[in-house]
Amino acid sequence: MIRIEGLCLSVGAFALRQVCLEVASGEYFVLLGPTGAGKTLLLECLCGLYRLDGGRLIIAGRDVTHAEPRHRQIGYLPQDYALFPHRTVRQNIAFGLRRSSASRRQLQQRVQQLMEELGIDHLADRRPARLSGGEKQRVALARALAVRPQVLLLDEPVSALDESTRDDICRLLRRLNRQLNTTVLHVCHNFAEMMSVADRAAVIADGRIIQVGTPHEILQRPANLAVAQFVQPGNLLPLAKWLVVSGRSGVQLPQLVTSAKKAQPEAAHAQRAESYPSPEASCVAQKSPRTAAVQHAHETSNGQDTWVMLRSENVRVLTNAPESLPPDMTLLPATLSEITHLGATVRLRTVAEGGVELLALLGKREYIGGNYFPGQRVFLAIAHTDIHVITQDAQLS
């Protein structure tokens, strides 16, 4: 439905560089990135608000690179909603219908239907200045949907809303996407928001698309350090630090999607084929080919460019060492140093052997059952598949 081919645009010192992206018909696609990454600029390019320096834009099979915004069949919802302050809610929604060939009665019905669908029919005669953030958002959405767009472009649609309204609107957006089968491109900087709505997502930083994948892939397997830092895994350690931990306790590194793979293809191949060792055998396994690959990455990069990521919610905290452990898991002895209550979750800060700090995020129920206290000796149970290794020069998606 949306195809962006090699889009280039410079605006002052900032530039979108060779952006390529494809969004399928009816898909809910989230463009995720930190502030200043170029998300809004890319969206405005799709709207036709900038003349491109290079590349092509295709919407619904039609090349719209040089088409005026009104000919692109898009619905655009800007970050601040941009409701027309001199018009009532009803007039705002009907704004785009003036050129429609339908009769006045049909248009009025369409506006009424949209207002009812979005639960804003009681606001019909109000001006935007007298609406709450959530109400403004719904009005702007209704206005964008009124023209029956093939693509809905949403620029941080819920960033200015409180948490409960945000959840409501996210559910509403997802429902509309399924009901109307409209392709949605949603820009945001919050990965929780991405998780709640996206079929697929892309991460953009510094004007480049860095990774495209499912929300789960992006969260669990970030393509490079920038993405990893952005998705806040909790535990992101330089390889050198991690090797200290693994050297003492035997935590193994899984796939190494790094330059090391290119440098030592045989070792990397062996690494994929290898089964993960048991805790008892792990120290021995450090001499295996895959450990050699990690070691190589460490040596060639001097440990500076290779990082190990482990999401804090994937770390289990045990108060007693279990008698047996699945072969793909490792136990890591540690001392509980700090407990922080975050509402529905609790963050445990631990210090593993070698002084390496690791975070674990527990659910409230799990935390209460564990009877944890600072200074307590605990064991961190880590599944090898949850460990992700990143190098700075990892391939861009």
Added chain:
Amino acid sequence: MAAPVEGFAGRLFAASTLAFVVLFVVGWLALFAADVNYVLADAYRRLPVGPEDGSLLRLALRGLVGMVGVLGQREILAALWLSLWTSSLSVVIGLLMAIPIGYAMSRYRFLTHPLAEAIIDLPIILPPVIVGLSLLVFFQSPAGKWIENSLVQFVFQRKGIVLCQLMVSASLGIRAAALTFDGIDPRLEHVAMTLGCTRAGAFFRVTLPLAVRGLVVAAILIWTRAFGLFGPLMVFVGAVRLRTEVLPTTIYLEQSVGRLEVALTVAIFMVLLAAMGLVIVRAVGLRGQK
């Protein structure tokens, strides 16, 4: 506005700044009061009855009646009428220029933008008489003579009054319009364009209705400036009674023949009109901006 808790030093600072406000306002009020006093005293001198017959209120009323009588003179009424319609026409033409120029200066950036901005603002800071002189010289040039002979005559004509007023006051209107458009988020137009509008459509359906308040301010600024214009008119169209005489010219002519009370009466009338304009600017233009 929040009023923080303040000690003596804070109150002293506030009092000294307010003292300057009082000094300035009182200075102007004193000037205005002197004018009113002169006119009323003149009316008092002309009273057929002795001072013991008239209370202060009656004296003031007599003075006002005298002022209205002065304003009712044929020459002054003609000057008032000429002032009113020329400055109103200047507003219409000025706005027709200010809206597109203000919009262009606000929305588009081009290579010579700073230069264009400086030229647009120039008449605001220039002594107005220079405009009159420049117009006079221009219409002595071949191009000017061609306009005079083939299109329309301006020099020493009533149409020249409008041209002169426009050249001096349009800049104020353009500046006000540009500031108004600056204050309207271009994103509103962008959204309108994604909803089926052309750029012009977005301007007429979104930006212009939102700019109405600022454009009223622009109109009042043009009108008051045009209404009070004197120097360039003396140079460009002269001061011919019942022909090119506007109210400021009347003041000049009357005081030059020693009828100071008439000159002052017209002046007071003009001050009241200007004050009314400024009050409307404050009430309409600045409402909701604080």
